Amino acid sequence: MRTxxxxxSRWGLRVLGLGYLTLLLLAPLAMIxxxxxxxxxxxxxxxxxxxxxxHALKLTLITVAIAVPLNTVFxxxxxxxxxxxxxxxxxxxxxxxxxxFAISPIVIGLSLFLLYGTGGWLGPTLAEAGIKxxxxxxxxxxxxxxxxxxxxxxxxxxxxxxxxxxQEQAASTLGANAWQTFWRITLPAIRxxxxxxxxxxxxxxxxxxxAVTIVSGSISGQTQTLPLFVExxxxxxxxxxxxxxxxxxxxxxxxTLLAMNLLKRKEDA
Amino acid sequence: xxxxxxxxxxxxxxxxxxxxxSIDVPNGSLTALLGPSGSGKxxxxxxxxxxxxxxxxxxLIDDEDVSSKPVQKREVGFVFxxxxxxxxxxxxxxxxxxxxxRKWRKPQIQERVxxxxxxxxxxxxxxxxxxxxxxxxxxxxxxARALAVQPQVLLLDEPFGALDARxxxxxxxxxxxxxxxxxxxxxxxxxxQEEAMDVAGQLVVMNEGRVEQSGTADxxxxxxxxxxxxxxxxxxxxxxxxxxxxxxMEVVLDPGERTEEAMVRRIVALGFEIRVEFVLGDGTxxxxxxxxxxxxxxxxxxxxxxxxxxxxxxxxxxDSSPSGDRGASTPRGKQGGDDAEVTAAA
Numbered sequence: 001m002r003t004x005x006x007x008x009s010r011w012g013l014r015v016l017g018l019g020y021l022t023l024l025l026l027a028p029l030a031m032i033x034x035x036x037x038x039x040x041x042x043x044x045x046x047x048x049x050x051x052x053x054x055h056a057l058k059l060t061l062i063t064v065a066i067a068v069p070l071n072t073v074f075x076x077x078x079x080x081x082x083x084x085x086x087x088x089x090x091x092x093x094x095x096x097x098x099x100x101f102a103i104s105p106i107v108i109g110l111s112l113f114l115l116y117g118t119g120g121w122l123g124p125t126l127a128e129a130g131i132k133x134x135x136x137x138x139x140x141x142x143x144x145x146x147x148x149x150x151x152x153x154x155x156x157x158x159x160x161x162x163x164x165x166x167q168e169q170a171a172s173t174l175g176a177n178a179w180q181t182f183w184r185i186t187l188p189a190i191r192x193x194x195x196x197x198x199x200x201x202x203x204x205x206x207x208x209x210x211a212v213t214i215v216s217g218s219i220s221g222q223t224q225t226l227p228l229f230v231e232x233x234x235x236x237x238x239x240x241x242x243x244x245x246x247x248x249x250x251x252x253x254x255x256t257l258l259a260m261n262l263l264k265r266k267e268d269a
Numbered sequence: 270x271x272x273x274x275x276x277x278x279x280x281x282x283x284x285x286x287x288x289x290x291s292i293d294v295p296n297g298s299l300t301a302l303l304g305p306s307g308s309g310k311x312x313x314x315x316x317x318x319x320x321x322x323x324x325x326x327x328x329l330i331d332d333e334d335v336s337s338k339p340v341q342k343r344e345v346g347f348v349f350x351x352x353x354x355x356x357x358x359x360x361x362x363x364x365x366x367x368x369x370x371r372k373w374r375k376p377q378i379q380e381r382v383x384x385x386x387x388x389x390x391x392x393x394x395x396x397x398x399x400x401x402x403x404x405x406x407x408x409x410x411x412x413a414r415a416l417a418v419q420p421q422v423l424l425l426d427e428p429f430g431a432l433d434a435r436x437x438x439x440x441x442x443x444x445x446x447x448x449x450x451x452x453x454x455x456x457x458x459x460x461x462q463e464e465a466m467d468v469a470g471q472l473v474v475m476n477e478g479r480v481e482q483s484g485t486a487d488x489x490x491x492x493x494x495x496x497x498x499x500x501x502x503x504x505x506x507x508x509x510x511x512x513x514x515x516x517x518m519e520v521v522l523d524p525g526e527r528t529e530e531a532m533v534r535r536i537v538a539l540g541f542e543i544r545v546e547f548v549l550g551d552g553t554x555x556x557x558x559x560x561x562x563x564x565x566x567x568x569x570x571x572x573x574x575x576x577x578x579x580x581x582x583x584x585x586x587x588d589s590s591p592s593g594d595r596g597a598s599t600p601r602g603k604q605g606g607d608d609a610e611v612t613a614a615a
Contacts, residue, residue: 166353169320170411172340173347174367174418184366188357 029250036243044244047233052221053245056229060206060252062137063225067144067205072198075152080186082153083160100149108146109214112139116215135223139215147211148204152197159193160186195260203253270331270421270454271296272317277326279312286312288478290326294456294471299448301469302458305501309478310458314424317456319343330421346415346453350427352407354399360386360410361395367418385413388447405436412444416451425457429464441468462502466490474498496585506555510584517580518557520545520567528576531555533569545569547577 036044047053078097082090100108116123116133126133133139167189171181187194209227216223220232226249233241272294279287287309294300302310315321317328319340327336335343355363364385368378386392389409399407408428415423428444429437445468448455459465465472466486473483474497482494486502493499496512504515521528531547534554538544543559557577559567569575 166349166351167355169340170347170349170353170355170414171366171370173318173320173343173345174414175341175344175370176366177341180370185355 032243032246032250036240036247039240043240044247047238047241047244048248050241052224053229053241055221056224056226056245057248059137059140059224060226060249063141063144064202064205066141067148068198068201071145071148071201072152072194074149075197075201076156076187076190076194078153079156079160079190083157084165097150097153100147105143105147105208105210106214109143109211112143112146112211112215116142134215135217135219137223140212140223140225143211143215144205144208147208148201151200151204152194155197155200156190156193159190163189192264195263199256199260202256206249206253271329272422272454272456273329273332274313274317275327275329277313277316277328278324279309279316279321280324285478287316287323287326290475290478290480292473292480292483294454296331296454297452298471299445299455299469300457300471300473301465302456302473302475303460303462303465303501304475304481305460307477308475310460310473310475311426312478313475314426314456314458317422318345318347318424320347344418344421346418346420346423348408348411348415348423348425348428350430352399352404352411352431354407354411356399358398359395360391360397360399360402363399363410364413364417366414371418381417382413385417388416389413403436404432405440408432408440412447416453420453423453423455425455427458427460430459437464444468466502472502474501476501493583499583499585504556504558506579508549508553508555508579508582511579511582512584513579513582515544515556515558518555519578519580520557520559520563520569521576521578522567524576525578528578531575531577533571533573533575536564536569536571547575549577 048057078093082094113134114120116126116139118124118127123133131138133142163186167185168181171185176184207227208225209231212225213228213231216225216228218224218228218232220229224232226245230242230245230249233239233245272292274290274292277287277290278285290309290313292313302313304310312321316323317330319335319338323336327334329335330343330345355366358366361382365378365382368381373381383392383395386395389412391406391409391413394402394406399410402410408431412425412428425444429440432440441464444457457468470485471483472486472489474481474489476497481501482489482498484492489498489502493502499505499512505512506515506518524530529549531549533545534548535546536543537546538561541561543561543564544556545559545564546554546556548554555577567575
């Protein structure tokens, strides 16, 4: 029997939860939307369509286009290794994959700086070969790959464990080789885990700030990604520009999430 | 295509799953691997399929040594206990999977898949997904999928284990008929002795990674090689060193020759069959299987003192101290049931 008391506590919890989310997540986001369009559409659009703004957007999209596919392929491969090929070294790999979660992005940036800088282990060799890592696109991509490495692995491992090996074994008894089994059975079975990992990876790469700040040098119109652009506009008191670029970032991240949900809904229907 | 396994051994870490197992499955037969869980029967089946590799020993299919052949090339149909349905594919795509892998043309695939769906009575469900099927339908789909590629042999791993009793019975009869039509050499694994006897012509009883005995259901029931087979294949009462089937227990009201006093403890009516449980003077618990008519004639009630006369008694030489001339020379695991002494009732 439902009592008035339990009804009250149910509502209390609901209000508390919503209030908490509103205060911490929704209010700041609403605020930024409000501030951006406070003086109409022109100021934010001007800011983002300035040459530096457009360049930052382009650089961010390039970084996503390189880092996300690489981390997806690596993530799936790594998850397969961890779940399907149990070896003694797996525990070590498993722990190492979590490092980017544990280490502050700025420390990751610094470590890359040390490795690829002029005094680092790899910097001089690569410089001789004519490859510039720091203060250029490769460095930014490396930093983004590093910080977003665990997402696909972490999202795929539990799904792989859950589907088990029955379907894969059935495919092999029907004559499918390992490659055919992967493409026709395993990948379709884990696709939503992978997709979720891809969305998280994309969001992280889009928004990465700390590690990229260090390795890119944040040179306007050259090595400035969108989050760096936002910070620069903010520091220069160009608030509409900062807000406008922030909104673009938020829309990019939200649209990947939306795209995945639409795909999933279409398939479920 | 006959199947022969010779001296198969397999170890998983500390666990000896198979220990020098040899079996011989004649071409076109329907054979059951019967045993409790952990007896190695599934491992043996998976070894034949190529899903597990042996530590030692060989597997021959149609007299060809396939021990080092990968599973893809062995041309076996395998049916898993939990169906292993491809969840993201329709019934049609599931059944056609092996044909697609073999690069059949679309019209041929279509023809073959529909032929099989008719065979397993899933005709109208081709466009459904596995999640929209019942357990029995899923297992029939899995069977059609395995049969689609025209395997040399059909292997089923506890195929009915996850189904409810009613569906299980239907599928059993249905598998039997299917085998009669197709004549493909079939091995299926089960822990249910009734199911094994119902479906299979040949039975292989396994325990602790070894073959205890193989033969027809009658062989195993009437001439069990040892205590394990006797108690696993059919019900059994133990009277000291002797064993007797519950339906060989005669219940009489007055003491007589070779009778033993017993108290009726419980009477359980299981439809036509009545199970009567007794306690003997020394505390041993035994039971007798009676018909409804026999029970009514005896007018038994709980707590009553009656007398039991065991009919066919068996005793076994035991593994450590063999007695009797033939018992000692027949190795454990070889065919035959003659190493059991049979004492006929007077």
